[in-house]
Amino acid sequence: MAQSALTIGVLGPSGMGGSHIVTELLSRSHRVVGMSRNPEKIGSHSRYEPRSVDLENASIQDIGIALRNLDVVICAYGPHSSGVDAMKYMPFLETLRKIILASKSAKVGYFIMIGGCGSLYLPGTNICAIDSPEFFLAYWRSMADSYAHVTYLEKRFGDGAPRSDIRAYRSARAAQLEGRDTPEAEFVRESHERRARENDHARPLITACRTSLMFFEGNTSFDWTFISPPAMYRSGRKMGKYQTTIDYIPLKGEQDGPGTLEGRLLGITTFDFAVAVADEAERRQFKGKHWSVWGELSDDEPAPSPYIKISDLEDS
Template sequence: MMEPASTRLRVGVIGPAGFGGSYLCVELIDRGHHVVGLSRNPQKLGSHALYEPRPVDVDNASEAELAKAMSDVQVVVCEYGPHTAGHDGLRYMPFIESVRKIILAVKRAKVGYFVMVGGAGSLHVPGGDGICVADSKDFFLAYRRAIADSHAHVTYMEERLGPLGASLRAYRNARLALRSGGGDEDGKAAARTAVEAFEAKIKQDPAGGFIKAARASYMFFDGNTSFDWTYVSPSALYRPGKRTGHYEVTIDDLPLRGEPKGDNALDGRLMGVSAADLAIAIADEVESRRYKYQHWSATSDLSDDTPAPSYVTLDP
């Protein structure tokens, strides 16, 4: 972990009151940086002498309007997430268009450094012959199994997704019932049926539109030296959790543990990072620019499975 910077920065954060953005803003402010929150409702984060909420509708603002909102900051961190309603596939183009617009605004405003927080989908699977996570035949089943094994992660998904999170809880409970070895045969059969039905849906339609859009957004950056950037993809099991203060970085590849086993080469091998620890990693990068022009991920210790807040706010 880097020591706090002696030079205080003005940092624009797109999506300051969201999941990752709220943790990042608190981390930056705790280090003494001045944070400008850029979103439709940035005041949701709370108030602080070092926090300036600057309302802007990223989805509908023009490139010029976004550039004006960024005109006085030295670094911009994009924690943007789309708000388009409807089927997940409908979010592909809005997300790509908004990221394209944000990059053009960053260049127009002559922002010194741009930190893009994308998804794990653009990371490469080690040993996968260059295949990205979003295209992996093994990833999504391993991912669902891994998050179902975490009470903290399932709790987070319930808060975030509502009914979809409830189906994940039912899947977790069925898996636990099968592992326990107890219960009557009818109960075991019902649990087995529930697990098989849930996993069949994953195999049928593994990657949603937003995951593919986040993967595609990296193409705006790869090999582009017309502005200074870094692209961070959170590791697979990204969730609220304990702030350990320590993290490990990998470049381009999906962080994994151990050797492949079983039919699914990624089963039991996925790693994660807490929102608090990823905020540390991003804040370190804001200060150091160590990974300029690089695509990286970070992992931290998630052994504490206690549910944590999905969002944090500034102290009054």
């Protein structure tokens, strides 16, 4: 039986995740309302309506007006929209509080929150990924070993020190794995991995995502779901398939105890993550749950860009 067309709002439609979600929804013949300060950046389409709203500065009432007449809201607004400065921690949570209250006042049928990997538990524990130094070390090692993931991060960061730092660490990691290590490469690895364990730079962003889960867990005043991307979430090919897990971080092998995370972090492409989100908008299988997904990442070739335009779709 064919799925009836829905009217779905996407907060943050022109970001990396949001742009893929909008494109996937339009490809399924849904009507999409994009909401941000500049929602037209993603392009134009006959079933795409941009509604300009400054979420951080708008009132609950104004956001509620923007959310009227929607079957589903997908919140791809995140701390990354404001940077990783620790001072942005509170404004992000306050903005999300306003969005949730506005969604309830507008009587939106279903609220889909895009969270972060740091809120997922390590297997067999009640420890979140953000609280494990081993997690960040495993993440950076896995990232450095993937050409597609390094390229994706470089495109997101743009020119500057972070881009050079990522490339230098990838080269130092390759030197070790290929048996051509040098003292200089060892120094780069040790310096980078020490910072990865401490993770002071990204901690405010990831902590804010983890804390935002508290708005949802146990809340029966509205229908919601909270989906956290897996650790290795990046651009890549669309396979159209994925698997799911509840509360726990997706890992290779048995998830029966903490063990080592080295080489076990699973991931998904932005295209396939969008497929999972669109499926949930239509089916509502994970209502009231915190979940994650993973898919095929064997192709290590990067996508041309982590962002896409809806103008490239066939307009019908």
